[in-house]
């Protein structure tokens with residue numbers, strides 16, 4: 001008589017910024033790939049609606065990545081309800097493009113607090129779980145983490161910072177945690193909606209209209225990366241729209 005193996009335990013993925021764009025698409029892709037997904041964002045109505053669509057394998061937890069206490073509370077809930085996190089996707093981010101000036105002091109701080117320190121806050125909250133479960137840390141950086149141009153100085157600084165931080169973590173956490181950096185080019189999402197500098201907003205929207213790819217294109221890549229066999233780590237993926245120079 002053959003003995004059927006126990007069904008493999010479902011891996012648990014935490015996605016920050018799961019209320020729209022790349023985060024939402026990544027949550028859908030990871031749920032499709034058979035992972036349980038924990039949706040984090042400030043707009044709780046959006047993540048609750050998404051969790052309902054995804055069914056039993058999804059839970060929504062309101063969390064602001066600039067507020068470490070909200071992430072620590074989320075991590076405690078994940079541990080008690082799901083046993084811990086196997087994948088953390090640091091995706092929450094904002095891109096407030098503008099020429100660098102003192103007038104934009106508050107925007108500069110917000111971008112660094114959200115894109116860079118926010119990813120660190122989330123990683124601090126979930127690191128013990130990722131370590132003990134031999135998990136994956138996926139940082140959503142950007143083409144702007146490898147190049148810079150006039151008008152995106154602080155946004156690029158956050159993504160260059162994320163890349164340097166990720167490379168150090170890759171070496172520190174190996175082999176317990178696989179560290180992966182995804183660097184998308186233009187992707188059609190709500191990202192440009194929040195730009196307040198009129199000239200920068202118009203230029204970005206024009207560029208995105210001409211060439212942006214979809215959130216699903218990026219989500220599929222994240223799902224591919226985290227479902228590789230444990231012996232394989234995809235450390236870095238730079239992905240541009242074919243039309244983006």
Ligand SMILES: NC(=O)c1ccc[n+]([C@@H]2O[C@H](COP(=O)([O-])OP(=O)(O)OC[C@H]3O[C@@H](n4cnc5c(N)ncnc54)[C@H](OP(=O)(O)O)[C@@H]3O)[C@@H](O)[C@H]2O)c1
Pocket residue numbers: 016017018019020021022023040041042043044063064065066091092093094095114115118140141142143183184185186187188189190191192
């Ligand atoms: N779209 C692109 O062309 C592109 C290219 C390269 C990289 N990226 C990166 O991809 C990531 C996702 O952006 P997206 O394009 O999908 O834009 P998006 O549709 O605007 O999504 C951004 C997400 O971040 C969340 N967020 C923002 N501030 C937050 C905070 N303080 N706490 C928690 N969540 C927060 C938002 O949720 P709430 O507002 O509900 O909190 C939202 O879910 C960002 O890191 C961005 O830099 C985007």
